[in-house]
Amino acid sequence: MAKKPTSNRPTRARPGKAQPDKGYVRTEDAPVLPPPPSEAGISGWLWHNVLASCSDFTSIGSAVRSIVMAFFTVFVGWLTISTAWGLFDFAVLSAVWSDPDGIKREACFTIDQGGQLPSGWHGACWPFVAAKMKFMMYGPYDIDQLWRVNLAGIIGLIGLAWVMIEPLPYRRYVGIFLLTVYPLLTIILLYGGGFDVSLMTLSIIFMIGLALITFGRLAGRGLLGETMAAFASAGGIGGWLLVGYAVVMLILGVDYGLRTIDTNQWGGLLITLVVAITGIVASLPLGIVLALGRRSSMPIARILSIVFIEFWRGVPLITVLFMASVMLPLFLPEGVNFDNLLRALIGVMLFSAAYMAEVIRGGLQAMDKGQYEGADALGLSYWEKMRLIILPQALTHVIPGIVNTFIGLFKDTTLVSIIGLFDLLGAAQSAISDVAWATPVQAHTGYLFVAAVFFVFCFGMSRYSIYMENKLSRGRKH
Amino acid sequence: MLGSIVFGLWWIVENTVTNLATQNKSVGFGFLSQSAGFQISTTLGTWLFDYEAGSSTYLDVYYIGIVNTFVVAFFGIFAATALGFTLGIMRLSQNFVLRAFSTAYIEITRNVPLLLQLFFWYFAVLRSLPNRRGKIEIFEGAAGINITGLYLPAPIPAEGFSATMIALAIAIAITMGINRFARIRQHETGKPFPVFWVGTGVLVLIPLAVFLVTGSPLSWEFPEFRETGPILRRGYQDGMGMLIIPEMMSVWLALTLYTAAFIAEIVRAGILAVNKGQTEAALSLGLKQGKVLQLVIIPQAMRIIIPPLTSQYLNLTKNSSLAVAIAYPELVSVFAGTALNQVGKEIEMIFMMMSVYLTFSIVTALFMNWFNSKVKLVER
CATH class of the missing domain: 1.10.3720.10 (MetI-like)
Known part of the structure; x- marks a missing residue:
């Protein structure tokens, strides 16, 4: 880079003013020199990011500080690497991945405990998580009805992705769908509809709601006098709430032929x-x-x-x-x-x-x-x-x-x-107490899995919020 | 609107009265003087109130719950502050190793539920300690740990120890006086006074001198571990030394490690919020790097840090209620759990439990208002 001839670059000297005979005026840029070795590459990075804080020996005080800092850095580095390695070793390298013979907990036994694994082995027992996966995801939900949960989940995921990806059209309508129709749909899918509702009560509520809306409209136009006009918006809102409640309960009350799952x-x-x-x-x-x-x-x-x-x-x-x-x-x-x-x-x-x-x-x-x-x-x-x-x-x-x-x-x-x-953690907790899988690593494996699930959700949310924040504050940053 | 709220309240009260009547229950606090017939594991609370199943009352149980809640909250706040400030400053460090560790720690701890961390420490870590006949020695003969808890030497104050405590109180008063004197003198003459060193000296030396003069009236009771004898009598002996139960240790660990991550973020934000011009101006006045931090950056950062920090302390105290999941005998677990199941006075007991937390929150909020008005920038 630095040894390239620089003559083809535009020069800074202005052509109009005659200067070429003056020897001390540069007519072209000085060649770009490479940065000194202490500033570039791995050594430069190391110097600036690690060593600089522990190599000031100009006075006794700063020398002491540098030495303490060096020890602390080494300790923290050791802590980081050993923890990360331990986790990786536990979750991947030493882990048992499958239980082909269906022997359950014995797949994760060491020789001392009567299994195949070497003595002192410590690794994740993933077949345990795989066996409990259905329970940790859905709980005791009927197995032949799982498609209902999956369907609700897939619709929700597609809707959410649609709202979050910007170039897609009709995002506003998808959002409204997610907030209004989708919750009802989910309740029907998950529970099975067929709520016990009395048509009589619902129609009375519906009528009261309509009456309140009418009252609100009339009062809003000042037809019922000054005192009543103050209650116009309250009446209107209350009326819409009642009508909405009646409609929602009516929809939930219909029998869709789905089995009720409590x-x-x-x-x-x-x-x-x-x-x-x-x-x-x-x-x-x-x-x-x-x-x-x-x-x-x-x-x-x-x-x-x-x-x-x-x-x-x-x-x-x-x-x-x-x-x-x-x-x-x-x-x-x-x-x-x-x-x-x-x-x-x-x-x-x-x-x-x-x-x-x-x-x-x-x-x-x-x-x-x-x-x-x-x-x-x-x-x-x-x-x-x-x-x-x-x-x-x-x-x-x-x-x-x-x-x-x-x-x-x-x-x-x-x-x-x-x-x-029995939420995710509760289900995991009860899976961990299952004797059929009782091994010393059972709790570790279960908690690691649950922690990973929560981490993915929460970390994802926080990253999306940072992205949104940057996008929305772009206008304010000028 | 007011009408509908009054109606709603009346409706709730009416329903409650009807329900209580059908269940043949009465409302009243008479149950507090009944004796509680269940065991509570040994903690500071049971020690303070001499708890004994069968003779102590439910009121004692209530107090024990409160004491245990605040014990774990106090130690948690203390440790979380220290760890949180360290991590927050590490995250701003030039040093990549420290920065990376702090970032990874904060991101992982903040994004995993506290209850899961609590379970991890209790079920996965402390349950894999040696059983009650074994131990891991921390200090030979003095401190050890096994599945029943952490055993430490217990201080036994003898006659005359109160003199040392009085001396300590006097030393604290003197230190506060020195602090005040130093501030006034610096204000008037500009001469600084080494308050930290002198204060530490006073705090350590005066009580120590009194302690030695009165003839060291404090002995230590060491935990006793038997390796011989009948198999059921082996292990640490009850009533010898100080026992910290594993429930308390895991609640303390989980609360500390979890809250420290939040405190670290608060500290980082507070330091970053101090304008860079402040550092530059202070340096151009000729202050040294350390003095810039001490005199310019930290006082301004603290103004931003303290309000959210207080709310983290409040959160930590409220989160200590999660201890109910592992049966650490704090307020929710022992009073709204065990005692409630026995007595069945839902309304009174839930009310009593909530009022403890509410009082604490309100007192903290009042303190915050006072603090905010004290440190508020005087704008002209």
């Missing part, structure tokens, strides 16, 4: 995903409402939001789940019996909504006051202002926080195993 037959990753996704999807709108309530100028709404948020944030999730499983039955009228999964879902939803509200409030507070005033000056109503001006900016601001809450929620789903649901 939630206590669900388990494994299925429950983890159901709890996490419900929590994630429900916490965002609830959190927005709570955050707006906390910043509202109406004292009742503000105080209620503050009490709600601080209560849920002040207690551990496990106590919320305890409360949901022990106290919820006491709060409901006799005869209404929620199943365990639904109780946990309600607890998780309320809990994560409170956290989400605080994240979103941070975004609302970070907004410039001029944005609020500008929206007001344009004559927008409160909801228009929030929907069109404030929330899009505020939510973009706090994407990292929102995704962090999602990740936290996803990890927290493991707690449902404490109140007796």
Whole structure:
């Protein structure tokens, strides 16, 4: 590179000014020299990234610091390499990969224990995970009905990928499908539909809803007087909620000819995903409402939001789940019996909504006051202002926080195993206590597998959030 | 809206009253004076309250739960802070080895559920220790570990030890006085005072002197390990030395290692948030590298670090409730678990349990508000 003749490059000397006879003026660029060996290549990298911090011997103090640093570096390096190697050795090199003879735990026995493996062997027993795979993914779900779970999962995956990949068309509609039709479809597929609903009650609810909507419309036009006009939006929202509830229950009540599979037959990753996704999807709108309530100028709404948020944030999730499983039955009228999964879902939803509200409030507070005033000056109503001006900016601001809450929620789903649901960790825990596979490496293998699954999900989410953050903040970075 | 909320509350109360009536249950805190008939494994709480199955009351159980929760939270906060700050600074280091280790540690620990880590430490690591007839010696004859826990020497204060404690309190007061004096003098004259060295000296020397003068009134009770005798009597002997049960160790380990990763990220963000111009300005004033960190960067970074750090402390305390999964006798496990199953007073007991966490959260929040108003930048 450096020895190339440089004459073909454009020179810096301007042709108009006659200078060539002056010997001391360069007419062409000096040749590019290679960087000194201490700056380039492996040695340069090593110098800058490792050695520089442990080779300052100019004074006694810095010499001591350098020596300590050198020892610390060697120790940390040894720790990193030995841990990484140990993990690799356990999971890949020493691992038992198959159990062709179907001898279960004896496939992972050392000679001392009556097996084939050399004494002192320590490696993963993957046939154990393979044998328990169905249980850890679906729990005790009927084997001949697994296609229903798979179908729901595949539709969800395709939808999610569609929304996340940018050049694809109709992403907005796919997103709406995922948030409205897809949950219903999933409930029907997983549970089997045919909920026990009374048509009479549903039609009454439907009628009340319609009446409320009509009331809202009329009151909104000022036809029912000033006092009633204040309740127009409340009536409208309430009416739509009731109508929506009636329609959803009607759809769920239809018999689709699928066998009913009760939630206590669900388990494994299925429950983890159901709890996490419900929590994630429900916490965002609830959190927005709570955050707006906390910043509202109406004292009742503000105080209620503050009490709600601080209560849920002040207690551990496990106590919320305890409360949901022990106290919820006491709060409901006799005869209404929620199943365990639904109780946990309600607890998780309320809990994560409170956290989400605080994240979103941070975004609302970070907004410039001029944005609020500008929206007001344009004559927008409160909801228009929030929907069109404030929330899009505020939510973009706090994407990292929102995704962090999602990740936290996803990890927290493991707690449902404490109140007796077999989520991925709970299923693994019960697989680990299976005597047919009891070996000294059983627990290690099971935990490693579960950790890997969780890591993939959480790490993936955090990477996607970083990507989104960079993309959305591009406009602000100039 | 208010009407619907009042109606909702009334509906819940009405249902609860009906349900309690059908189950023949009454509401009241009388059960607290009943005696609890179950065993609780030896911990600081049971030691403090002299717990004895059959004679201690449910109120004692409640207190034991609270003590055990805060013991593990306290040690967890202490260790997680130390480890978290180290990792956070390592992640910003020029040194590739340190940086890489810290990054890998943080990414892995943050993305794996805490409960799984707890299970790993308890079931996969501590359960593979030698059984109760064996041991791994840490210090010959003084400290050892096996599946029943970690055995350490127990301090036995004798008559006159309280003098040393009083001396320690006085030394702390003196140190605070020196700190105040040094700050005022530096403010007025600009002369720095070596507070750290003098303070350490006072804190160590005064209690040590009193301790020696009063005739060293402290002895150590060493754990006793029998290798001979009847097979069932071999191993560590009950009541000798200090026992730290494996449940507590795994809760402490898991909480520390998990929270340290979050603290490391907070520290890193705090240091990065200090404007580079601050470092450059401080260097151009002629301060040395170490002084730049001590006087300019760290005070400003701390302002950013402390609020999220406090919320991590709060999280750690709340997360200690996961110990219920491995039966460490803390509040949720022992009071809302075992005791609740025996007494069946859901409403009262869940209320009592939640109020502990809520009180702690509110006190922390008040402290945070006070702190924020104290360190807030005075803007002109």
